[in-house]
Amino acid sequence: MATISTVVVVGVLLTLIVTSKGWPAVRETFFSWEAFRTSFPDVLDGFWLDVKLFVIVEIAVLFLGLAIALARNSKAASLAPLRILGAVYVDLFRGIPVILVVYLVGFGIPTLELDGLPDDPVVLGGIGLTLAYSAYVAEVFRAGIDSIHPGQRSAALAVGLTEKQALRFVILPQAVRRVLPPLLNDFISLQKDVALVSILGPLEAFRVAQIEASSNFNYTPLLAAALLYLIVTVPLARIVDRMQRKRVAR
Amino acid sequence: MSTPVLEVRGVTKAYGETPVLRGIDLRVGAHEAVALIGASGSGKSTLLRCIDLLEEIDDGDILVDGEVVTDPSVNPVAVRRRLRMVFQQFNLFPHLTVLENIVLAPVRAHGMPRAEAESGARELLTRFGLAGREGAHPDELSGGQQQRVAIVRALMANPRALLLDEVTSALDPDLVGEVLDLLRELKAGGMTMLLATHEMSFAREVADRVVFLHEGRIVEEGAPAQLLEAPQHPETQRFLRRLLEGGRL
Numbered sequence: 001m002a003t004i005s006t007v008v009v010v011g012v013l014l015t016l017i018v019t020s021k022g023w024p025a026v027r028e029t030f031f032s033w034e035a036f037r038t039s040f041p042d043v044l045d046g047f048w049l050d051v052k053l054f055v056i057v058e059i060a061v062l063f064l065g066l067a068i069a070l071a072r073n074s075k076a077a078s079l080a081p082l083r084i085l086g087a088v089y090v091d092l093f094r095g096i097p098v099i100l101v102v103y104l105v106g107f108g109i110p111t112l113e114l115d116g117l118p119d120d121p122v123v124l125g126g127i128g129l130t131l132a133y134s135a136y137v138a139e140v141f142r143a144g145i146d147s148i149h150p151g152q153r154s155a156a157l158a159v160g161l162t163e164k165q166a167l168r169f170v171i172l173p174q175a176v177r178r179v180l181p182p183l184l185n186d187f188i189s190l191q192k193d194v195a196l197v198s199i200l201g202p203l204e205a206f207r208v209a210q211i212e213a214s215s216n217f218n219y220t221p222l223l224a225a226a227l228l229y230l231i232v233t234v235p236l237a238r239i240v241d242r243m244q245r246k247r248v249a250r
Numbered sequence: 251m252s253t254p255v256l257e258v259r260g261v262t263k264a265y266g267e268t269p270v271l272r273g274i275d276l277r278v279g280a281h282e283a284v285a286l287i288g289a290s291g292s293g294k295s296t297l298l299r300c301i302d303l304l305e306e307i308d309d310g311d312i313l314v315d316g317e318v319v320t321d322p323s324v325n326p327v328a329v330r331r332r333l334r335m336v337f338q339q340f341n342l343f344p345h346l347t348v349l350e351n352i353v354l355a356p357v358r359a360h361g362m363p364r365a366e367a368e369s370g371a372r373e374l375l376t377r378f379g380l381a382g383r384e385g386a387h388p389d390e391l392s393g394g395q396q397q398r399v400a401i402v403r404a405l406m407a408n409p410r411a412l413l414l415d416e417v418t419s420a421l422d423p424d425l426v427g428e429v430l431d432l433l434r435e436l437k438a439g440g441m442t443m444l445l446a447t448h449e450m451s452f453a454r455e456v457a458d459r460v461v462f463l464h465e466g467r468i469v470e471e472g473a474p475a476q477l478l479e480a481p482q483h484p485e486t487q488r489f490l491r492r493l494l495e496g497g498r499l
Contacts (some may be wrong), residue, residue: 159403160359
């Protein structure tokens with residue numbers, strides 16, 4: 001039944017699109033096999049930059065996000081400045097559009113003309129993305145840490161672990177397991193948002209596709225880029241789905 | 251009299267404006283088992299948590315083997331390695347297997363070689379009827395088994411004393427016996443114990459002394475037979491009468 005209804009709905013929608021008056025023009029500008037074939041190698045080349053970038057940014061985000069979460073969750077009275085700093089950081093970078101952070105970092109840092117600061121737009125774009133996404137991921141980690149029952153900390157201390165060891169061997173392993181689905185959700189989002197560094201000029205997939213599209217008056221290269229982003233985001237989405245199903249089953 | 255293993259002197263503790271402990275004095279000698287009884291909220295758990303330095307006290311002193319451990323200069327981690335607390339809700343680490351639960355602290359915190367810790371753990375598990383469950387996760391065990399694992403985890407460091415916080419209260423009635431058997435065995439082996447409990451028959455059987463707490467004060471203490479059968483203080487009488495009416499005595 002589910003299969004039949006799906007086939008019917010999709011069939012009706014496709015028929016509507018294909019029989020519409022503008023379809024021949026759409027097919028020519030968006031679904032040109034010729035344009036796809038000639039542009040795909042270049043778009044794929046650009047996409048490797050995206051892949052490298054999001055892998056490195058994801059690793060950086062894990063560390064920075066965790067550090068901010070731990071800073072915000074610190075208890076000692078003397079660490080109040082750290083807590084405030086963490087809170088301000090999260091408010092700031094979660095409250096500004098990611099594209100604006102990338103733009104400000106990408107054009108702001110080189111303008112400072114300070115020695116030793118990077119001026120490569122790919123590096124700057126990566127820094128911008130890291131700053132923005134660490135704010136989200138910090139909150140995910142923090143929620144995970146807060147969700148662990150205080151009895152776990154008590155028990156860890158009671159068997160003779162230090163606060164640090166309790167965090168590392170007892171609390172964090174449980175917290176990370178619990179927040180893996182929302183964490184991967186943020187990563188799905190990040191794997192698309194790497195396209196934002198294109199505003200700084202690097203030839204990543206979206207920008208390559210844009211250039212090809214405007215030089216040939218054909219938008220098919222953009223669809224080629226879309227396809228590539230899907231190839232890295234959809235499998236991750238399925239993994240998240242499976243994790244959540246498993247959790248419900250438990 | 252020789253130095254008590256545990257000594258509590260004039261300890262007070264409040265949560266915000268609410269006083270929980272209002273001046274507790276208590277001594278537990280070597281090989282002695284002392285039962286803390288009293289209604290929920292009388293301060294039993296808080297007292298145990300304070301002794302294990304999981305809560306800060308407001309005033310007074312706590313001594314372990316004659317050494318003041320509530321001094322800020324004393325490292326609480328070193329103190330907790332000499333005492334061992336066992337909790338009502340077991341508090342096993344759910345992401346670790348039984349064996350990993352037991353050897354985590356010895357290996358990670360006390361620098362014991364893993365092989366040595368594991369063979370010690372297996373020995374204790376066998377002794378307490380848990381052989382074969384080394385690789386299980388806590389959620390695969392019954393409550394009674396979980397609590398016995400928690401007690402084995404506590405025994406790994408050869409503690410000077412066990413602090414037992416209502417260790418049978420979260421168990422189904424048919425699982426209480428196996429945990430009490432284990433505690434009987436420990437008592438027979440000379441373990442020093444301070445235990446908060448609702449099991450009056452067990453307190454009578456195992457404890458050398460019973461201490462009754464009421465609203466953060468010790469209002470009466472004595473030998474189990476005397477305190478449980480001929481209580482002197484009206485609050486003790488009221489508490490025991492309520493237990494009797496509830497069929498818990």
